[in-house]
Amino acid sequence: MSQPPSITLHVPEGSESDGQEPSPDNERALHTSFHQLILEQSSLIEAGLELELQERSRESPARLATPDPCAMAWPEPGQGEDHPRYSPASLQILASMPSRTIGKNLGAIISQYCNRTARLRRRSSRPPLQQLCRTARPSLRQYDLETDPATATLEEKRSQLVKELLSFPPSQRSHMLLTMPLNLAEKRNLRRQVSGHRGPLRQHAHHWAPFSPCGWSKFCVILGCRGLWYRLLFLLRAAQPWHYALKQIGGRFGSSVLSYFLFLKTLLMLNFLSFFILLVFVVVLQAVYPPASVSPPPFTGLELLTGAGYFTHSLLYYGYYSNVTLNDPCSSSPKGSVCPLAAPPLPYNLPLAYLFSVGVSFLVTCILLVYSVSRSFRESVGSSAGDLAIKVFCTWDFKVIQRRSVKLQCENICTQLKELLVERRSRSRPQSRCQCLGHCVVMLLAWLLALGSVSGCVLAVHYIWEHVHMVQQEQQVQNSGRWQQEAILLVLPLVVSLLNALMPHLFNLLAMWEKQDSPVTQVYMATIRNLILKTMVLMLLCYQWLSRSVVCSTEECWETCVGQDLYRFMVMDFIFTLLDTLFGELIWRLILEKRLKTKRRPEFDVARNVLELIYGQTLTWLGILFAPLLPAVQMLKLLLLFYIKKTSLMRNCQSPSKPWQASRMSTMFITLLCFPSFLGAAAFLSYTIWSVRPSETCGPFRGLETIYESGKRWVLVLEKSNPNITWFAWVYQHLLEDTSLLFCMSVILIAVIYFNVQVVRGRQRVICLLQEQIVNEGEDKAFLIQKLNSVWKQRRRRF
Amino acid sequence: KEILRLFYRYRDLAPQLVPLDYSDKPAVTLPYELIGSMPELKDNPFRQRIAEVFSEHGDGNMTLDDFLDMFSVLSEMAPRDLKAYYAFKIYDFNNDDYICKSDLEKTVNKLTRNELTPEEVSLVCEKVIYEADVDNDGKLSLADFQHMIVRAPDFLSTFHIRI
Numbered sequence: 001m002s003q004p005p006s007i008t009l010h011v012p013e014g015s016e017s018d019g020q021e022p023s024p025d026n027e028r029a030l031h032t033s034f035h036q037l038i039l040e041q042s043s044l045i046e047a048g049l050e051l052e053l054q055e056r057s058r059e060s061p062a063r064l065a066t067p068d069p070c071a072m073a074w075p076e077p078g079q080g081e082d083h084p085r086y087s088p089a090s091l092q093i094l095a096s097m098p099s100r101t102i103g104k105n106l107g108a109i110i111s112q113y114c115n116r117t118a119r120l121r122r123r124s125s126r127p128p129l130q131q132l133c134r135t136a137r138p139s140l141r142q143y144d145l146e147t148d149p150a151t152a153t154l155e156e157k158r159s160q161l162v163k164e165l166l167s168f169p170p171s172q173r174s175h176m177l178l179t180m181p182l183n184l185a186e187k188r189n190l191r192r193q194v195s196g197h198r199g200p201l202r203q204h205a206h207h208w209a210p211f212s213p214c215g216w217s218k219f220c221v222i223l224g225c226r227g228l229w230y231r232l233l234f235l236l237r238a239a240q241p242w243h244y245a246l247k248q249i250g251g252r253f254g255s256s257v258l259s260y261f262l263f264l265k266t267l268l269m270l271n272f273l274s275f276f277i278l279l280v281f282v283v284v285l286q287a288v289y290p291p292a293s294v295s296p297p298p299f300t301g302l303e304l305l306t307g308a309g310y311f312t313h314s315l316l317y318y319g320y321y322s323n324v325t326l327n328d329p330c331s332s333s334p335k336g337s338v339c340p341l342a343a344p345p346l347p348y349n350l351p352l353a354y355l356f357s358v359g360v361s362f363l364v365t366c367i368l369l370v371y372s373v374s375r376s377f378r379e380s381v382g383s384s385a386g387d388l389a390i391k392v393f394c395t396w397d398f399k400v401i402q403r404r405s406v407k408l409q410c411e412n413i414c415t416q417l418k419e420l421l422v423e424r425r426s427r428s429r430p431q432s433r434c435q436c437l438g439h440c441v442v443m444l445l446a447w448l449l450a451l452g453s454v455s456g457c458v459l460a461v462h463y464i465w466e467h468v469h470m471v472q473q474e475q476q477v478q479n480s481g482r483w484q485q486e487a488i489l490l491v492l493p494l495v496v497s498l499l500n501a502l503m504p505h506l507f508n509l510l511a512m513w514e515k516q517d518s519p520v521t522q523v524y525m526a527t528i529r530n531l532i533l534k535t536m537v538l539m540l541l542c543y544q545w546l547s548r549s550v551v552c553s554t555e556e557c558w559e560t561c562v563g564q565d566l567y568r569f570m571v572m573d574f575i576f577t578l579l580d581t582l583f584g585e586l587i588w589r590l591i592l593e594k595r596l597k598t599k600r601r602p603e604f605d606v607a608r609n610v611l612e613l614i615y616g617q618t619l620t621w622l623g624i625l626f627a628p629l630l631p632a633v634q635m636l637k638l639l640l641l642f643y644i645k646k647t648s649l650m651r652n653c654q655s656p657s658k659p660w661q662a663s664r665m666s667t668m669f670i671t672l673l674c675f676p677s678f679l680g681a682a683a684f685l686s687y688t689i690w691s692v693r694p695s696e697t698c699g700p701f702r703g704l705e706t707i708y709e710s711g712k713r714w715v716l717v718l719e720k721s722n723p724n725i726t727w728f729a730w731v732y733q734h735l736l737e738d739t740s741l742l743f744c745m746s747v748i749l750i751a752v753i754y755f756n757v758q759v760v761r762g763r764q765r766v767i768c769l770l771q772e773q774i775v776n777e778g779e780d781k782a783f784l785i786q787k788l789n790s791v792w793k794q795r796r797r798r799f
Numbered sequence: 800k801e802i803l804r805l806f807y808r809y810r811d812l813a814p815q816l817v818p819l820d821y822s823d824k825p826a827v828t829l830p831y832e833l834i835g836s837m838p839e840l841k842d843n844p845f846r847q848r849i850a851e852v853f854s855e856h857g858d859g860n861m862t863l864d865d866f867l868d869m870f871s872v873l874s875e876m877a878p879r880d881l882k883a884y885y886a887f888k889i890y891d892f893n894n895d896d897y898i899c900k901s902d903l904e905k906t907v908n909k910l911t912r913n914e915l916t917p918e919e920v921s922l923v924c925e926k927v928i929y930e931a932d933v934d935n936d937g938k939l940s941l942a943d944f945q946h947m948i949v950r951a952p953d954f955l956s957t958f959h960i961r962i
Binding site for chain 1: 842843844845855864865867868873875876877878880881884885886890903906907910911912914915919922923926927930931933934935936944947948950951953954956957958959960961
């Protein structure tokens with residue numbers, strides 16, 4: 001920032017009404033009077049009359065009569081100080097100050113830009129201190145006081161500006177002209193003058209034409225590219241799904257409810273990416289080269305719920321995938337004979353592809369999540385100050401031209417402003433010690449209750465699972481019907497989903513009973529308890545799946561069994577979300593309207609719904625290895641959920657009565673998605689790949705010790721086949737399998753983070769100092785003007 | 800080519816007033832009512848201020864030059880500082896080169912179509928001045944405004960009219 005901070009003043013409002021509008025014609029008159037005053041002031045100081053003036057200015061202001069009727073005292077907005085009476089000459093000077101004449105005075109604009117270009121040309125933000133005059137004010141040290149722009153006329157200023165512009169290269173020249181806030185006629189004039197100096201006048205009517213042929217073509221290319229980029233951005237924005245629906249929701253319900261739907265959209269995108277990677281590299285190829293499998297049982301409707309039966313030996317599950325290299329001619333030749341050396345038609349190692357595509361999809365998801373977390377942290381932390389001002393000035397979208405959309409926008413802005421106001425208004429009042437203690441006791445009780453209920457739920461799930469397993473074993477012994485066998489599989493998902501649906505309501509009630517200070521804390525508490533419940537249940541389920549002690553112990557293909565379990569959990573979760581929407585919103589609204597006869601409608605509980613989304617996504621991530629098509633199921637689920645939730649919202653719910661800041665909530669949501677959810681799923685996956693023995697009879701990793709071994713074998717094969725790339729094997733061995741490298745990397749990462757945090761802190765301190773400096777400059781200016789005014793009055797009184 | 804397209808749009812507003820031939824630089828001014836009836840500006844709450852800021856004499860009647868100026872500043876190519884400068888002028892209702900509290904109140908009322916209560920409007924204005932006023936004089940100057948715009952990443956895309 002090479003520009004000195006511009007300073008404004010406690011200036012009376014009607015200073016322009018002294019009748020002498022500074023027009024370009026009067027400039028000379030105004031500035032010579034300033035010049036005169038400076039001379040007067042300097043001569044006074046030389047005569048040593050400063051002391052006398054100080055004595056005189058201490059007299060009561062009533063004696064300093066100003067004859068001019070328009071130099072009245074104007075009320076200062078909100079300041080209650082004794083307003084000084086400015087003389088007309090001082091007012092003229094004030095009116096012609098550069099910071100005040102920017103909009104009006106052509107000469108001022110030109111001289112300001114002249115200064116800017118001169119400074120740019122010199123390319124030094126600050127001249128070295130030794131060269132400066134010590135008596136100059138700090139903010140004036142940068143100015144070239146010899147070339148005082150106040151003494152020049154409009155024409156002189158123009159020619160000075162033209163001279164400055166000529167010293168720039170042509171492309172930069174046109175860029176400078178572009179950025180100047182002058183009107184078209186002025187710019188055309190300037191350009192004509194500038195180009196007139198160089199050569200014959202160009203008869204070009206185009207605005208942005210620079211002044212040399214190759215620069216012109218380069219400029220055209222750049223302009224074309226930029227136009228193309230903007231058009232692409234516009235298309236991207238237009239092609240975004242649900243754009244109007246989201247605007248509608250945001251306009252009616254505010255940004256907190258909107259954040260739920262945006263989160264849903266984010267999840268959809270993530271799932272689409274994972275699905276796409278798995279589809280292209282694994283599913284399609286297996287579909288094209290199907291393995292020899294048993295004929296599936298006939299399709300009944302129950303498969304959609306249980307995922308078993310017809311779906312067991314399909315692309316949906318791990319068990320279907322073959323462990324051979326697809327399309328390999330060597331496998332078709334008889335055993336013992338030499339493989340023909342002709343180039344194979346692209347053999348495809350499916351187990352390797354399976355492992356790597358799962359790994360790559362997780363890596364891509366990880367990168368995207370970390371990026372979104374960092375971006376939303378930056379937005380939510382940085383934008384808390386200055387939010388309101390930005391909302392007022394920068395959120396009106398001028399592109400919107402339809403009447404209905406304009407109305408929507410107005411509603412949107414109105415709701416957002418109300419939200420911000422409510423948040424600013426709610427500050428906790430200081431409490432007495434007794435109240436504090438009581439509050440602590442209540443909180444402790446609530447937490448005990450919550451944790452107790454969570455452990456109760458977990459134990460219940462465990463016992464139900466064991467019971468179901470016993471019933472299953474009995475059924476197998478008795479060889480009961482398929483319906484019964486499949487129906488029993490649904491019991492556990494049902495119970496878990498029921499708990500997940502009911503317990504959050506209990507936690508909400510608990511949070512309301514606690515009576516926290518702000519609604520945000522209430523939401524945080526309820527969310528954390530809900531999160532603990534879901535995490536505990538999921539951890540128990542993961543442990544059961546991996547240990548295979550209870551579930552899938554009788555199955556030969558346990559991965560398919562786990563995949564089916566996860567599918568069932570997902571479907572049940574979806575069904576219960578629908579039921580919850582139905583009962584929680586529709587029927588509750590009917591009850592409120594018809595029975596209780598209140599006008600209140602149910603509110604949309606954002607935090608609970610988001611946690612349900614996160615839970616569903618965790619299930620998907622846990623199951624990617626066991627059921628590669630699970631992201632597709634999740635995508636379908638999310639799509640349906642969007643429309644159902646939106647319809648229910650529009651029909652049944654009201655706008656939140658306690659609107660709170662959505663950006664911080666959405667940061668919390670995406671952090672929750674990244675850290676417990678994704679990290680947990682990644683840990684589960686890593687453990688499965690590294691340590692669990694795959695089943696012998698099915699899947700792409702049958703017969704191996706661990707799934708990871710396929711990767712290791714591949715590296716060995718590579719090493720053997722081509723001795724030139726032993727370095728690759730070495731890198732693989734030492735980097736990926738060595739834990740000390742990971743330790744070093746995490747230490748470096750922590751150091752980088754610490755460094756960045758310190759840099760940010762330092763910058764904030766600099767900003768505070770600069771703001772103080774600006775305020776001081778303003779006070780300095782006010783002081784100087786008052787002094788000048790008093791000097792002038794003394795002069796007037798004397799003569 | 801862009802200029803020609805804008806010229807034809809300008810002419811379409813009043814074909815009988817605007818000649819096709821501009822080589823002798825006729826002084827043709829279209830009144831504010833015609834400009835304000837353009838579909839791009841018809842429902843914009845700030846259309847009057849926009850027309851006043853870009854018109855020659857501040858009354859909303861625009862010549863072709865003013866018209867071109869307006870749409871070039873409001874296009875996507877205009878640099879951020881230029882847009883901030885003109886946005887400041889648009890929001891400065893009393894033309895005193897400062898956005899004072901009354902200007903802010905008018906802005907907020909236009910934004911929300913008078914749906915906020917006067918106390919809320921006043922509270923919003925106070926908070927905005929408190930947040931954005933750097934030099935502590937109770938009003939927003941151009942520098943304060945530009946300083947705030949720097950922190951708003953989507954200003955360039957919202958202060959944009961497509962024509």
